Amino acid sequence: MTTSVGAGRTGVEVRLEGLERHYGATRALDGLDLTLQPGELVALLGPSGCGKTTALRILAGLDEPTVGRVVVGGKDVTNVPANQRDMGMVFQAYSLFPHLTAQDNVEFGLRLRKVDRSRRAARAREMLELVGLAHQADRYATELSGGQQQRVALARALAIEPSVLLLDEPLSALDAKVRVQLRDEIRRVQLEVGTTTLFVTHDQEEALAMADRVGVMSQGTLQQLDTPQELYAHPANPFVADFVGLMNRVPAQVSGGRARVLGADVATLDGSLADGTGVALVRPEHLTVTPDEQGPAEVVDVQFSGAVSRVRLRTGAAGDGAEGAELVAQLSGSRLRGLEPGTRATLGLDVDRVLVTGA
Amino acid sequence: MTRGRSPQRAARRRLTVFRAVVLGLVGLFFLVPLVSMLDFSTRSLRTGGRTGAAWAKLVTDPLLSGAIVTSVVLAVLTVVLMVVLLVPTMIWVRLRVPWAARPLEFLCLLPLTVPPLVIVVGLKNVVLWLNYLLGDTPYILALLYVVLVLPYAYRALDAGLSAIDVTTLAEAARSLGAGWATVIVRVVVPNLTTALLSAAFISIALVLGEFTFASLLNYDTLQVAINLQSKSDAQESIAASLASILFAAVLLVILSVVSGGRRRRSATAAVRTTAVTTGTPAPTTPASAGRKRR
Numbered sequence: 001m002t003t004s005v006g007a008g009r010t011g012v013e014v015r016l017e018g019l020e021r022h023y024g025a026t027r028a029l030d031g032l033d034l035t036l037q038p039g040e041l042v043a044l045l046g047p048s049g050c051g052k053t054t055a056l057r058i059l060a061g062l063d064e065p066t067v068g069r070v071v072v073g074g075k076d077v078t079n080v081p082a083n084q085r086d087m088g089m090v091f092q093a094y095s096l097f098p099h100l101t102a103q104d105n106v107e108f109g110l111r112l113r114k115v116d117r118s119r120r121a122a123r124a125r126e127m128l129e130l131v132g133l134a135h136q137a138d139r140y141a142t143e144l145s146g147g148q149q150q151r152v153a154l155a156r157a158l159a160i161e162p163s164v165l166l167l168d169e170p171l172s173a174l175d176a177k178v179r180v181q182l183r184d185e186i187r188r189v190q191l192e193v194g195t196t197t198l199f200v201t202h203d204q205e206e207a208l209a210m211a212d213r214v215g216v217m218s219q220g221t222l223q224q225l226d227t228p229q230e231l232y233a234h235p236a237n238p239f240v241a242d243f244v245g246l247m248n249r250v251p252a253q254v255s256g257g258r259a260r261v262l263g264a265d266v267a268t269l270d271g272s273l274a275d276g277t278g279v280a281l282v283r284p285e286h287l288t289v290t291p292d293e294q295g296p297a298e299v300v301d302v303q304f305s306g307a308v309s310r311v312r313l314r315t316g317a318a319g320d321g322a323e324g325a326e327l328v329a330q331l332s333g334s335r336l337r338g339l340e341p342g343t344r345a346t347l348g349l350d351v352d353r354v355l356v357t358g359a
Numbered sequence: 360m361t362r363g364r365s366p367q368r369a370a371r372r373r374l375t376v377f378r379a380v381v382l383g384l385v386g387l388f389f390l391v392p393l394v395s396m397l398d399f400s401t402r403s404l405r406t407g408g409r410t411g412a413a414w415a416k417l418v419t420d421p422l423l424s425g426a427i428v429t430s431v432v433l434a435v436l437t438v439v440l441m442v443v444l445l446v447p448t449m450i451w452v453r454l455r456v457p458w459a460a461r462p463l464e465f466l467c468l469l470p471l472t473v474p475p476l477v478i479v480v481g482l483k484n485v486v487l488w489l490n491y492l493l494g495d496t497p498y499i500l501a502l503l504y505v506v507l508v509l510p511y512a513y514r515a516l517d518a519g520l521s522a523i524d525v526t527t528l529a530e531a532a533r534s535l536g537a538g539w540a541t542v543i544v545r546v547v548v549p550n551l552t553t554a555l556l557s558a559a560f561i562s563i564a565l566v567l568g569e570f571t572f573a574s575l576l577n578y579d580t581l582q583v584a585i586n587l588q589s590k591s592d593a594q595e596s597i598a599a600s601l602a603s604i605l606f607a608a609v610l611l612v613i614l615s616v617v618s619g620g621r622r623r624r625s626a627t628a629a630v631r632t633t634a635v636t637t638g639t640p641a642p643t644t645p646a647s648a649g650r651k652r653r
Binding site for chain 1: 524
């Protein structure tokens with residue numbers, strides 16, 4: 001076999017420079033700068049309409065930027081048509097060619113590149129093995145499940161040894177169990193072949209689990225680009241904090257660079273917040289709940305879900321402006337003891353993990 | 360339980376009987392004229408026995424055999440023109456100029472609203488020009504027939520295009536390195552075979568049955584010849600009519616077999632897929648295991 005997966009291949013650097021895409025008066029992209037390191041998997045995460053798919057389609061050549069450049073491996077490809085960009089793509093919609101078998105689908109790109117028959121077949125086999133579907137090679141798309149179809153699509157995209165792999169929400173049409181399986185599978189394959197990859201998703205769990213770095217997008221711009229750990233622990237702004245993981249928004253009293261949140265004393269990050277009312281962002285797992293007859297909070301609801309459970313609470317008077325706020329705490333099973341709807345409790349706070357912003 | 364089931368069974372039996380009766384009546388409605396035509400065209404008027412003379416004349420009579428050839432060639436020409444004109448246009452509109460979809464549909468369905476007589480009268484002068492440019496040949500009719508079959512062919516192809524996700528397939532093919540021509544020829548058209556076949560067969564049937572255009576423009580196509588012949592030799596014209604009906608029926612049977620075969624394939628496929636454990640990774644093959652170790 002002359003070609004071997006990932007043999008001596010390293011990914012290329014991809015740079016999106018000042019991308020803008022205008023549709024009439026609306027701006028799907030409004031100045032996006034993004035650099036993907038060679039071999040890196042970057043996920044673009046954001047609500048629908050935030051411009052993440054537009055960015056991917058511009059990188060693929062399926063859409064054109066109004067302003068800005070696309071640089072792949074040091075070469076400006078902004079004006080190169082899609083079919084000459086050498087990029088593998090997996091789509092949200094099932095995209096296998098219905099008149100071809102899985103094998104022929106994977107061979108399609110190689111056939112266009114005039115690879116001779118035996119090498120083509122061998123390469124396609126190898127790719128199907130990589131995604132664990134070698135035994136289904138002679139099946140048509142209609143004979144494969146959704147998850148299998150997306151695997152074949154991945155094999156097809158990788159068969160041409162693309163410089164960049166583009167994944168446009170490839171998992172969102174699948175059911176939950178298959179989605180998690182395929183998610184891990186795609187990451188494994190991507191690490192194995194080492195292709196620079198851009199992954200677009202609206203599912204924060206997917207992005208955090210798969211990506212080397214996650215870019216959170218909103219209204220056509222990048223809000224934050226960081227490793228999943230950093231993103232989760234230190235969101236740059238309230239939008240990121242809100243979008244990545246569940247966040248409690250608790251009213252806080254700011255004075256002199258410190259804030260009082262649920263009766264605790266918290267440092268504000270930049271110390272530049274004006275005195276007055278602010279908002280503290282608290283993750284459910286950074287809250288502790290202790291049953292207490294005289295406690296200021298009341299348990300509203302307990303949602304048991306295996307190892308960790310969610311407790312909804314309503315805060316009472318504590319002199320910090322947080323009266324009547326609804327909070328969600330995430331507790332492990334043993335901490336749940338004694339908590340049921342109506343129980344009064346005191347709330348604890350992991351003060352190092354709280355982000356305080358202006359109201 | 361048995362008490363509950365027997366009225367159901369009776370109802371089902373009544374339904375089956377009802378269906379059989381309806382099917383039988385409709386069958387008779389179609390079959391009686393056909394059988395009568397066969398009977399009449401093979402009757403020997405002198406001896407009272409059976410004869411194939413009228414049918415033999417389909418080949419030997421120069422007027423009729425010439426007309427058959429003309430009509431068949433016209434049908435083929437029309438189909439070729441229709442495919443060349445319509446298929447790339449419709450795919451292109453879907454992929455690149457979606458705003459033109461409605462105007463195109465309107466344009467293609469327009470001939471349906473204009474009576475053939477009006478079209479012919481309107482086109483008479485155009486045909487004169489065509490005669491002047493291309494010579495006086497009946498094959499000029501193919502240019503008019505393309506307009507005539509446009510609504511039906513458009514509908515068939517539109518249904519076919521709607522059944523596949525053309526945009527995604529095209530984008531997938533382009534990302535794999537296909538140019539627009541390759542996208543159309545190697546990706547979209549192969550997935551339109553059923554629609555193409557039905558568009559073609561409908562066109563053939565229409566052209567073989569067309570009378571108004573040909574008659575008013577004085578060309579001897581099959582239907583015109585049948586009409587002429589019926590005045591001199593009724594048996595022969597009936598034989599020709601029956602032959603053209605049977606030919607159209609055969610086309611339709613072929614069409615339903617072809618599309619039915621496709622459906623069956625995907626149906627059995629669906630059954631088979633349910634047996635396959637969905638989404639579970641295949642047992643690791645030696646090759647991929649080797650890669651993992653590296």
